[in-house]
Amino acid sequence: MGVLGCTSRTLNGAGRRASDGWRLAGVVWIALLLMIATGLLSGPAAAQTPLRFVLDFKIEGPAAPFFLGIDRGYYKAAGLDVTIEPGLQSLDTISRLASGNCDMAIADVNTLIRYREKHPGTAMRAVFMVYNRPPFAIVARKSRGILKPKDLEGKRLGAPAADTTFAEWDLFTKLNDIDRSKVTVENVGFPVREPMLAAAQVDAITGFSFVSYVDLKDRGVPADDVSVMLMADYGVTLYGNAIIVNPEFAAQHPGAVSAFLRAFVRGLKETVRDPVAAVDSVLKRSEEAKKDVELERLRMAIRDNILTPEVKANGYGAVDMARLEKSIDQLSLAREFKVRPHAADIFDPSFLPPSSERKVTDPPPEQARHRE
Numbered sequence: 001m002g003v004l005g006c007t008s009r010t011l012n013g014a015g016r017r018a019s020d021g022w023r024l025a026g027v028v029w030i031a032l033l034l035m036i037a038t039g040l041l042s043g044p045a046a047a048q049t050p051l052r053f054v055l056d057f058k059i060e061g062p063a064a065p066f067f068l069g070i071d072r073g074y075y076k077a078a079g080l081d082v083t084i085e086p087g088l089q090s091l092d093t094i095s096r097l098a099s100g101n102c103d104m105a106i107a108d109v110n111t112l113i114r115y116r117e118k119h120p121g122t123a124m125r126a127v128f129m130v131y132n133r134p135p136f137a138i139v140a141r142k143s144r145g146i147l148k149p150k151d152l153e154g155k156r157l158g159a160p161a162a163d164t165t166f167a168e169w170d171l172f173t174k175l176n177d178i179d180r181s182k183v184t185v186e187n188v189g190f191p192v193r194e195p196m197l198a199a200a201q202v203d204a205i206t207g208f209s210f211v212s213y214v215d216l217k218d219r220g221v222p223a224d225d226v227s228v229m230l231m232a233d234y235g236v237t238l239y240g241n242a243i244i245v246n247p248e249f250a251a252q253h254p255g256a257v258s259a260f261l262r263a264f265v266r267g268l269k270e271t272v273r274d275p276v277a278a279v280d281s282v283l284k285r286s287e288e289a290k291k292d293v294e295l296e297r298l299r300m301a302i303r304d305n306i307l308t309p310e311v312k313a314n315g316y317g318a319v320d321m322a323r324l325e326k327s328i329d330q331l332s333l334a335r336e337f338k339v340r341p342h343a344a345d346i347f348d349p350s351f352l353p354p355s356s357e358r359k360v361t362d363p364p365p366e367q368a369r370h371r372e
Helices: 001-035 061-072 088-101 110-118 167-176 190-198 211-217 247-250 254-273 289-308 310-316 320-333 364-372
Strands: 049-054 080-085 104-108 124-131 136-141 154-161 184-186 206-210 226-230 242-247
Touching: 001 289, 001 320, 049 088, 049 254, 061 254, 061 289, 088 104, 088 190, 088 242, 104 110, 110 124, 110 167, 110 184, 110 242, 110 320, 124 254, 136 167, 136 211, 154 190, 167 320, 190 206, 190 211, 206 211, 211 226, 211 289, 242 247, 247 254, 254 289, 289 310
Parallel strands: 049 080, 049 104, 154 184, 154 206
Antiparallel strands: 104 242, 124 242, 136 206, 136 226
């Protein structure tokens, strides 16, 4: 009886230990599931949120910060499975975003403002300003006698009808006292815009500065014969391209939107710090791209559109809401709004990373070298 009693007690003890083990395992699994459900678990152990992102144009140097985030694993580390596609132009990109064809995109914020007016039910807003200063430019040949805005009178201007820059032509002429009746505007396609100027078939064109200027040089036009009139230098105080989010995606995945922006800021900072390395993320995705060409585009975008005094003071991504209000007023000089929007209707700062993460290193190493 003593042996049996001892054996019975031993078995009962083992049973209790097994039961305790199962209970402990159950607690661990419950905790794990709760962590996943509340987003506390990230990385390989948690599911990656798919996020489809569309550019405003083809893959060129200034898109480097977006692709760098993929190549260096910043999005993946943030729990995102990001795919990035080229676009045609801002209006097309915004239309795709509105239809749910993508989740987030980069496009001209002024085109967004006009799109919202034509589609009153649209709730899309920008959440991160990439181009604090727009790259809108009139690019001309000095040899055709064009050095300043008034010189466009009596000349031929090549402009694609859907061009984001051409959308601001009326505003530019008003601010610079240009008689539009004295300028012959020819509707040209995007692919032939720079070739027509290079062949002197037109005297000037509208376009993004870092697109048209670099393309002309690449086509053999001497740099000292190219006149680049940035609209921002001639009274146009608008903002430029911004990251925009589909409102349904933002409502369903607010954490994914914030995570994307935090990862993008990392890629943007790295791009500004070392554009030579960052541009490789573009080259590997475009067979026709040439490093010197795309690197020059990227450097121009950083210098003229991204790293402005306002950004150096306030950090990447934010906007001055008072300036945005004034830019809406400026847009109304060319086309009056049926219902004037307000800055808060256009830009939502709630997804921005903390200001400490968006702070600009002053000066970035490469920018410092250029100034020496």
